[in-house]
Amino acid sequence: MKMFRQALIIFLKELKCIVRDKKTFIFGLLLPLMLVPSMLFIVDFSTKNMQGQVMENVNVAMDNKDNSLYNFLNAQDVITIIDVDDFQKALDSGTISAYIKVSKDIDERVIKKENFDLEVKYNESSINSVMALTTVSQYENAYRYLIANYDFKTVDNLRESIAIKIDLSQAEEGLPKIDTSSLYFSMLVPMMLILYCCMGSAGTAADVSAGEKERGTLEPLLSTGASRSSIVIGKLLATTSMGVVSGLFTVLGLWGYLLISSSSNMPNISAFDMISLILVTVFISMFFASLNLMIGVYSKSYKEAQTYLMPVSIMCSVPTFFTYALDVSHIGILELCVPVLNMICIVKEILSGAVNLIHLGIVILWLLFYVCVSLFVTLRMFKKESVVFRI
Amino acid sequence: MISVINISKRFGKTDALTDVSFDVNNGEIVGLLGENGAGKSTLLRIISTMLSPTSGTAIVNGYNVIENPKDVRKNVGILFGSEVGLYERLTARENIEYFARLNGMNKKQCDDRVNYLIERFSFADYADKQVGSFSKGMKQKIAIARSIVHDPSVMLFDEPDSGLDFRAARTVFDFMEACKKEGKSIIFSSHSMESIKNYSDRMVVIHKGHIVKCFDVKSYREQYTEREINDILFNLVCDGDENV
Secondary structure, three states: OHHHHHHHHHHHHHHHHHHOOHHHHHHHHHHHHHHHHHHHHHHHHHHHHHHHHHHHOEEEEEOOOOOHHHHHHHOOOOEEEOOOOOHHHHHHHOOOOEEEEEOOOHHHHHHOOOOOOEEEEEOOOOHHHHHHHHHHHHHHHHHHHHHHHOOOOOHHHHHHHOOOOOOHHHOOOOOOOOOOHHHHHHHHHHHHHHHHHHHHHHHHHHHHOHHHHHHOOHHHHHOOOOOHHHHHHHHHHHHHHHHHHHHHHHHHHHHHHHHHOOOOOOOOOOHHHHHHHHHHHHHHHHHHHHHHHHHHHHOOOHHHHHHHHHHHHHHHHHHHHHOOOOOHHHOOHHHHHOOOHHHHHHHHHHHOOOOOHHHHHHHHHHHHHHHHHHHHHHHHHHOOHHHHOOO | OEEEEEEEEEEOOEEEEEEEEEEEOOOOEEEEEOOOOOOHHHHHHHHOOOOOOOEEEEEEOOEEOOOOHHHHHHHEEEEEOOOOOOOOOOEHHHHHHHHHHHOOOOHHHHHHHHHHHHHHOOOHHHOOOEHHHOOHHHHHHHHHHHHOOOOOOEEEEEOOOOOOOHHHHHHHHHHHHHHHHOOOEEEEEEOOHHHHHHHOOEEEEEEOOEEEEEEEHHHHHHHOOHHHHHHHHHHHHHOHHHHO
16 A cells, blocks of 8 residues: 555656656647647648549550440540550550550440450559559449449440440449548558557656666665655556557547548548547557666666667557558457557557457457566566666 | 674675675764775665665664665665756755655645755745756755655765865755754765865775775874875775775
8 A cells, every 4th residue: 555655656746747848748749649630631632632633634545445445434534545556665654544455345245244354454663553543443333333234235325325424523322432541541540559659658768767867866766765666656657647648649639630531531430449449549558658667767878768769669660561451350369469560450450440349358458468567577677786776 | 873784795796895894873974985986885875775785784773774674764864966866847845745755754744844944954935946947056955855854863975065066065064064963873975085084073984895994083183184194095095905
């Protein structure tokens, strides 16, 4: 009981110091609040901008012009069909953005309601070409939708009737849309959240441990009646609070952006998902706080602590790239047991609206386990003279 | 009352202290004189229970530093010279209150004691200002107040005049004299011969972790001139190995 009372005194004192530090306020609270919305806004804006450019005009070439698909595409203002001798050279040089290859008997097959071959080639190294593929695919889907829903008696009737202009923005809901922003969203947000949960507590952890050694305040503190365990717990609570607040401000920034964003590209997050996200953020912050404090306690000075903490922050963002193409419906037990990777997996799962409560429980239990291990190691180190005094 | 009994301390392969023994009576100031790295701070850290001795022990007011470290800490106040160790974002009052609370005082006891110390050391004018902007002398006063907030009967001063101007140093030494009058046992470490000669009753000269001389300052002053005492001390520290 006495230990927790002392830990509370230390925690409250550390909080007071944090609140009075403007730098902590700006980097720990204001920046995470602004950073995620700013990045999402830029990504959303640039994606829309690129899409807009591609939507204005897409140069394509076709291997076979004597068919209904050519008539359909030719009727669209956005699509310009041009003649090229070598489609690969034209794609590489950017003369065309896509090359469409279709079965020669496409119209006969359409009349008979049979499948036909249709292949769209594009330049993978060109953003313009990739974006054009989206547009061409949307028109392809519109074409498929028309031929599936209307009866065409003859080839001539098909070629004539299908040459209509389609407004994709007003197209029926059945037309699929390729969503590039959500790809960025599912990668950026977990990364930013993990980074801020980690970095939010890093400064505080270094300050309350290594910083205390450097300023000469540790020795007077050790000479008081406070036990070493209460000192570590008090400092862990303060570090965790900062990490949690930083993480929650990141979530708050995300939530705020989703609320005010008019973008249809951004996914909807339900209240339940948001609560799950907050819960996970709290535990992730606790984990990083304990890890950062462990590093801070080991370090001789604030600078040395920063030297160790910076690579930790960077390493934490690396698994985000591995999970870029991760299908949230295929997250296995192995992914849920690997530190950091499991945090990213569960955040992605929550953001995709497919949160699995068993997965959530497994990750939270692992996080609690990591916190206990870090706390145990920190306490052991803090009781060692060679670490506290770095003799 | 402090009894240092055969204390040795080893850091890896280095012997920081070897078989150090001496006593400090109530109302007595014992000065620890030695060069940088002689082992003075290590000894004070052992007495204040921050470090454990490799062998030997110290008894502070009847409490053993190994067996009863918490009781020892209740009886010991420590003051550092070069680094006052204050929290710059807390006010002077909050700094002292923090240590009072950690030493087990309740709110009422804490308020009474802090107000008394603010009055005693005359810093009511800036008691509620953050200490970050204070001069070294002002900080030293607050550090002194903090070190005695739990009213310890033993005071340890680790190079208290280091880095201080004459006025701030005088504040520290006046406080040390006041502690002596209150009957506290005091150990005061320094590498300044003048400070040790002027303020200690007994002097323990420590060199490379060994006690090379322990003598009564008053009797030495009666036997030798200032210059002779300085020469004796200089030779002890410079040729300490020969005197062991």
